[in-house]
Amino acid sequence: MGNCGTFRHRGHTCLARVARCARYAAHPAAFRAAPVVTSATHEGRGYPLRLLVLFAFTLTLALIWLVLPLERGTVWTLTVACTLAACAMLAWRTRQLANTRTQNTQALAALGTVTSAIPDGMHSGMPLVLLTGDGLSELFDRDDTTRLAWVGDGAIWLRVDEPNALPRLAAAVKQWRNGRAPDGVVLSIAPALHANADALAQKLRLVRQAMADASRMLGTRLPGYVAVYQRLAGRGPIALSARDHVTDGPQWYGAASPTPLAGASAFEAAIRAAKDAVQKTSRIGDAVARTTSAAGIASIVDWTQRLVMGVLLDRQQPAAPWPLHGAGWIDCGPASWPDSPWEREIELRTKVAPAPVAASPSPWPLPQPLIETMPVQRKTSSRLAALGHALALLACAAAVAFWSSAKNNEALLTKIGADLERFHAIPAANDAAKRDALVPLVAARDQLDRYARTGVPLRLSFGMYHGAELIVPLNSAIASYVAPAPPPAVVTLDSMSLFDSGKAQLKEGSTRAMVGALEMIKAHPGKRILVAGHTDNVGDPPSNLKLSVARAAAVRDWLVDALGISATQFAIQGYGDTRPIADNGTQEGRARNRRVEITLVPDAVQ
Template identity: 40%
Template sequence: MMVSVSGYPWRFAFVWIALLALTWLALFSPLTRGWNGACAALVLLAALVCIATATRRMRARRTSTQHVVRSIDAALASLPADLKRNTPLVLTIGEQGSVLSRVFDKSAVIVTDTAIWVRHDDPSKLMHLADALKRWRGGQGPDAVAWLMTSDDPASAVALQATLKRWRVAINEASRALGYRLPICIAMYATETRDRPLDCPWFGVSAPAPLDLPATAGQLSVLLGAFAERAMPEDRQPRAFTATQLDALARWAFEAVLPPLLDTRRGLQALTLNAFGVTAVAGPMLPDSLYGQFIAATTALDLPAAAGITQRYPLPIPLIRGIAPQPVRRALPVALAHAFAWLSVWFCAAAAASAWQNRALVSGVLAHMARYEAIPPAQDAARVDALTALKRDRDRLEHYASAGVPPRLGLGLYRGAPLLPVVNRLIAGYQPPAPAPSTIELDSMSLFDSGSSKLKSGSNRALIGALEMIKAHPDKRVLIAGHTDSVGSAGSNLALSEARAAAVRDWLADASGLSVTRFAIQGYGDTRPKAPNDGEAGRAANRRVEITLVPDCRVDRGDGFTHGHPACS
């Protein structure tokens, strides 16, 4: 399927594609800002280059064909304005300086009752001429190509093949430019040495559909045979000579001319042959031409090379009548269809980018939620980091809910709304850990016998709580203070309180696996009573061991030693 380029608004198409690309980069691209800027610059550069190239080619086409269009306008100036659309237009091609000059003389255009015949002899510009004629006719391109050949043109097989290939490529390029296969009419002239003009009709086949070569050859033979048989007795011999000559010309064309034009084995697209015909005209004959050599090898005809008159060659008007006119093919509907197709591609790309980014958004939020839920409450610092990420997600989702979803997440593909309540519930459910008790107070009588600093056998049950508190705060130092009642001397009470603090320290250090340097002990004796010592209840309250967590105030200066106080409160 070919795409029409004749009259096609290429510059509009390039601008439209560039706008779609830039819009996608600005609204839907998942790339970073730097990559989006680089891609936008490339899009603009490519659009400018394409627009400049299209403008230059359009001007070149118009410059190379404007003289032909002016000639057509001049030839049709006295005719009705709608004639150029209602009358078939035929591109008439052939080798320069041979058959075309004998058909058109010095004219570029011939207008008949059947068609408008436009002369052209340059294969390299055939595409430009076809494009100009389609513009001139308001979207209706040429209806056919009439390829005029004489039997004496090719001087060698190599020259014939080169000519056929050159025009075949040119016709295919013109067809691609117009957007449809150009019907081809091949008209061949056989010359006879006569002293008066030869009134010979056209013998050929013409149809709306491509011709079948074997069937066409058979029909031509029948027509030529009938032409010779229906002659008057005095004209029977000249007619038989003409019929035989034309039959040989047709057979030579079917063997040497038409197969290369219809062959698809060489990678070229075959031409659409809708008409073929032969006729005879008065003119000089060249026995050394390819056709003359074919006549000499296959028939008994004698082709004299004597000079004679040369008549003007007739146009193949009967052959054109069987070719169906081409409909109007305007470029604007095609351009609009292409613009809609590019818009569809843009929408698909935007939807794909939106789906990808929505998936990334949902995956990121779910990953943050899973990370937060996987952290145990005891690791509060890690939970706070995960909670911070969840709060960022919450803020972003709330912004989308209040201000609207950005285009890169839109197009009906946004999936962040159901996640907002879940994120809010997780954030609201966060409970900071309870502050650790700064001091644990232990009853000395539950740890020691009266007057003793040796721990009882069952005292470890009372120390388990202190041990767990110490393990939960490995960054703190431990201060152990012993206290007694006022019974006994002050000195003995001070020593006893310090010894009991040391015993508790040793047990805790051994049970926790911490170095004793993490502990500090202090004996206060009876100097810090909690209650009056004049009663048994008061003295029992004063006999105690206090375990306190304090910050580590030592400073590590990088020399392997710590400096300052061991502990501070």
């Protein structure tokens, strides 16, 4: 037929040509029904969605915990959200598979029965067609009136009694065929079985919606075909006798294409071919018979275009248009009566009152010619498809990991660079701030050293790590810090060189003894100074305490005058004889205990 063309075939003779295909020639028994072996031979080999969900969940958790630059709170929030989403998807998929197995057990069992003799793997290579619509009992009445599936010469036919079951049955078939969707859907229509056009239109809308749902569920558009079964021969006052025919069985007329058919023009050639066939198969001189038969063919085609295609292809309907790849008509079908809509249609067009026609004997021929130009599906295993999707997920995760590693390394370099700039910007005189800025540098250097010894963490790796380049500038900055010389803890002044015995006034010339104290205070401006007086144990303790306080105050006053600083920077304290540094039992010890101590107060104490 080429890419698109008409066909005219005897009811079953065209099947022999398909049976002679080279890929099936080695298994001639594969196309006959066989005894029951099992109905689950090929079940459970569909797309492993649950396994892919677990794989995606594992990748996501790895990225969240090991790579992404996130706060701990955000990490836990995303972990909980991903866990709930994965559990919900797994539960939904498990329930869907259970429902599919439960709802389609009978049909899948029939498939397993009729294909049990086909070599393993060939069942997914043979065309599998879903057949729904009118006359299913007569079409599948081979040796069992309840048969749901049939292996013909070159195709597997699966019966769909209810259009609503089409989506889930198509999904079950895809799983049964190891991820390959059905090759097409054939809608059989027997005009004589429909009482009026409205009821037919409503049924066609249901079929159209079911087809759209199935295509959406499978992720691919299924080719659609229309097969019309209607008795056409023997109409009018002059009927064609058996000897007038050059064929011995009903013939198919129509058009089919690997690509969707567009508009009524696709069937014009089919109508012409049908009329030519009628002319050839009628006896010369039977003009009325030829005219009536040709009018019948033209009428059924026109009826199909108006009442069937008009509903299936109308773009104003909510469901997607029927993906029509072929339509065929055959002089075979149920009995008809004069008052049926179809008979009235013939009478209006031919102006001849039709006679009743008996039903064709079962089984009716399957519409094999329609599917001979069926589009070839890509035979991609669902396992291979899942592997491809897993690799795609892995590639996406790798891209996210590279991006996250780049961001993490950028943040690390930015932080260490900012810490180095801050450290170098602080003057050496501000030792406290300098030491504070030194702490993060030491921590960063230790961290980079640890990475060099034990390995770079995953969040910084993937070839993006440049932290080793910062170890040298960090060590240089740390080594550049020089701590200032510590101030003398205490300057001790001999009281006897400053004061007369029992007095608190400084003696003349005693100021030379306090030069060291002056130098110490000048070297550390801003420091608070504690001046403490001490005595030996000669005399009563209250007098000694009062004397020590007075001597400390005298030294403080002299330092204030000498340095020109505020008295509030000083603190005085008298201890009397309570803190000796030597033995008061000896003259030398008592001399050492009579002293004034000048101490710089540490910053922490301030």
